[in-house]
Amino acid sequence: MTQFACILAATVLVFWAVETHCKVSLSGPPGYRPCYPVYRDINKQQPSKLSPYPRDRCCGSQYYNPSFQLCCRNQRVRKQPGHYCCGSQTYNRNTQLCCGGLVKTKKGSNNACCRNVPYDTRKQTCCNGRLVASAGGLSRCCGARSYNPSSHVCCFRTSISQKPAQCCGPVSYNPNSHLCCGGKVSSKSGISSAACCGKTVYDRNNKICCWDTLHNKPSNLQTGCCGRTLLFTTYQLCCSGQIRPGGAKNARCCGTQGYNPATQVCCRNKVLNGKACCGSVGYNPMTQSCCSGRVISGKGGPLNSSCCGTTFYNPRFQDCCQGRFTRPKGCCYSRHLKGSPGYRQCRELQ
DSSP: OHHHHHHHHHHHHHHHHHHHHHHHHHSOSTTOOOSOGGGBOTTSSSBSSOOSSTTOEEETTEEEOTTTEEEETTEEEEOOTTEEEETTEEEETTTEEEETTEEEEOOTTOOEEETTEEEOTTTEEEETTEEEEOOSSSOEEETTEEEOTTTEEEETTTEEEETTOEEETTEEEOTTTEEEETTEEEEOTTOTTEEEETTEEEETTTEEEETTEEEEOOSSSOEEEETTEEEETTTEEEETTEEEEOOSTTOEEETTEEEOTTTEEEETTEEEESSEEETTEEEOTTTEEEETTEEEESSOOSTTOEEETTEEEOTTTEEEETTTEEEETTTTTTOSOTTSHHHHHHHHHO
């Protein structure tokens, strides 16, 4: 029993010693918290309490000075000119390469990595993690093969063709003899002005395509499209997808309606007779006036006049009362002293 008690006491003593040692070793400088994630700020770089040295940062559980050290995967490494991190090590960019976290010595003209293997980009290309012979120029990858984009095209990362070939989905075609219409390659042999209408090739000299719908084109009429419908632009208008008569010169649309601007006007999407709009009403400015959205007979008003209801008035000598009627200046809300000429004049008009 005594032996068991001694063993137990020794075990407790060891655990206490280890715990105390860890607390001391992790506490950092006196009065400062250690560099652990639980104590770091959101950016995971600044310690929650600064080191005694202002420039220090956290590197794993330790402080380091970026002016003299590098932090490579939570390991402090002495900083040297031209050296950078590669995994937990450093390497010299002038004489070495960092390939997949491994430091490789530059040999000959090797200037890049293909996974863990150094290679010369002028002689080889890294495609899907494998080295293949360079196609010359600015060699690029087409799947697992290389090609020169200045002289070839890669379609769908599967096929390589020499220019002037172009891609139509996963296949290539010659644009001098074929067209790609809706992802389908079609010949344009025998067609003088070939174009696509959906997936169909047609001749623009004798047909017109309206939203993937083909129509015969009359030889003596100008045509266009109104949605999928053929439009004869000589005497028709397309107004918001609706075909309307448009025989008048310079005919225009007003909503879904056509109108003649020589005799009609479009006011709030309504066709009205007149030359201009007065609110939602059409009128002729040559013989009528527009006052506050109302049409008044007679052309305009006196010089410097304004509208008051349905009449004109001169703001220099009159007031517009409640927007409906006029009174001499100051008579809307009389400011004249009782018994004065102005007061009597205003009283006579009431």
